[in-house]
Amino acid sequence: MFMSNKLALFGGKPLVKDHKRLRLDWPIVDKSDYGAIKKAFDDRDFSGRGSKRISDLEYIFSKYYDGLYATALNSGTAALHLALISLGIKPGDEVIVPALTFVATAMSVIHNNSIPVFADIDRKNFNILPSSIEKNISKRTKAVIVVHLHGAPADMDPIIKICRKYKLKLIEDVAQAPGATYKGRKIGTFGDAAIFSLMSQKNLATCGECGILLNKSKNDKNRAEMARIYGEIVKSNTERIYNSYTLGWNYTLNPIQAAMAISQLKKFNKITNEIQYRARKLNNALNKFGWILPPVESEGTESVFHFYRFQLNSNYFDYKCVGRFRQAVQDALNAEGLNVRHYQKIPLAGQPFFQKNDINKELPWSLNSNSYIYNINDYPNTLEVINSTLILGAISSAPGYLLCPGTIEKYLLGFEKIDKNIHKLLSYADGIKYSEPWEEMKVISDSFGAKYGVFSSGG
Numbered sequence: 001m002f003m004s005n006k007l008a009l010f011g012g013k014p015l016v017k018d019h020k021r022l023r024l025d026w027p028i029v030d031k032s033d034y035g036a037i038k039k040a041f042d043d044r045d046f047s048g049r050g051s052k053r054i055s056d057l058e059y060i061f062s063k064y065y066d067g068l069y070a071t072a073l074n075s076g077t078a079a080l081h082l083a084l085i086s087l088g089i090k091p092g093d094e095v096i097v098p099a100l101t102f103v104a105t106a107m108s109v110i111h112n113n114s115i116p117v118f119a120d121i122d123r124k125n126f127n128i129l130p131s132s133i134e135k136n137i138s139k140r141t142k143a144v145i146v147v148h149l150h151g152a153p154a155d156m157d158p159i160i161k162i163c164r165k166y167k168l169k170l171i172e173d174v175a176q177a178p179g180a181t182y183k184g185r186k187i188g189t190f191g192d193a194a195i196f197s198l199m200s201q202k203n204l205a206t207c208g209e210c211g212i213l214l215n216k217s218k219n220d221k222n223r224a225e226m227a228r229i230y231g232e233i234v235k236s237n238t239e240r241i242y243n244s245y246t247l248g249w250n251y252t253l254n255p256i257q258a259a260m261a262i263s264q265l266k267k268f269n270k271i272t273n274e275i276q277y278r279a280r281k282l283n284n285a286l287n288k289f290g291w292i293l294p295p296v297e298s299e300g301t302e303s304v305f306h307f308y309r310f311q312l313n314s315n316y317f318d319y320k321c322v323g324r325f326r327q328a329v330q331d332a333l334n335a336e337g338l339n340v341r342h343y344q345k346i347p348l349a350g351q352p353f354f355q356k357n358d359i360n361k362e363l364p365w366s367l368n369s370n371s372y373i374y375n376i377n378d379y380p381n382t383l384e385v386i387n388s389t390l391i392l393g394a395i396s397s398a399p400g401y402l403l404c405p406g407t408i409e410k411y412l413l414g415f416e417k418i419d420k421n422i423h424k425l426l427s428y429a430d431g432i433k434y435s436e437p438w439e440e441m442k443v444i445s446d447s448f449g450a451k452y453g454v455f456s457s458g459g
């Protein structure tokens, strides 16, 4: 069939009429999921306090992860908080986290009244940079949280070496990377603790919210298990005696979500293989365009492509402003009905919560005499990655797009079309009203902050 080469952005016919058809609903569910949920409902297994379904999920997860100790929780964020608690990280301790991740990684540190210290990232795989971890270590540093962002494993050997040298606890945030491997070993088995999120958009997903904490030591797991439910010891088939031994929260998982998680785990390896096959096919096809750098699988690693984040390489045409080029490609693809989005436009440290001076005076910062003033210019690689990358899809994570029949082929047609019109698109890029993404975010923050009154006490 004849396809016009004129970009829709310049008046041509869009390649896709209905973007929604490029995506499968996620997670993929079948009769076995409905059956598992119905059974939990029919059993009236509504409370996770002592539920056998919860301990079954922990048992299965633990088996999948080489016998490490699993604690099922009601979110990945709760798992991060309890990872810190279980490893004895205290208020005022510093915890090194990457400057580019989902906010929960750093906010959970504050939940523990500990202090996040941000490290820069690697420009290629977008994960925490070992040399930046070392640069940020102080005498208060007690732990590092390494995030395997978008499903791509971080460089574990040097990170483990640094943690051993400085006697730091290592926590892996595997929310986006279950199934990924580093030198043949599963991501999540390297740290003193690892956390997973099974919320409904993750590669391994349930019908709602769910988190899992893995601990290397049984004592650490015991501490986490008590902190999950008010510091008590609550076991299935054992009478609850209502006696709190430690500080605890209510991070109990709902058994219906545990039932779905168990059912999804049975299909997880097969689905992960398909995701990897489709993502690598797209990677190979995109490699022919020198102006796109598809998501990297560093040597010896296997990614699970939770987000398909690709980088634009404007140096290929000697075009100086990568941000303008990124914006032009985004406009061109979106006009074709092939939506892509610019995800997280500012390093975490630049978000208002971490910047507000009135909050910075309160806990946990007031515990130390140091003042923690975060400056986004301390993370040049993070800024560059933010400026030069786009995420495939209008909403949600990559698997629903990658596994939808015909989708990657459609996106490829879009990239071909851009390639044929590249000089026209570069002229378009020159004319865009442009500011750096983090400057744009600052304007948004200021206007929302004023509207919601969150900056009323100064800051």
Ligand SMILES: Cc1ncc(COP(=O)(O)O)c(C=O)c1O
Pocket: 075, 076, 077, 078, 101, 102, 104, 105, 147, 173, 175, 176, 196, 197, 198, 199, 209, 210, 211
């Ligand atoms: C990297 C990362 N860490 C932590 C979380 C928090 O997980 P949850 O949403 O289950 O609390 C998420 C996702 O939401 C995440 O992407």
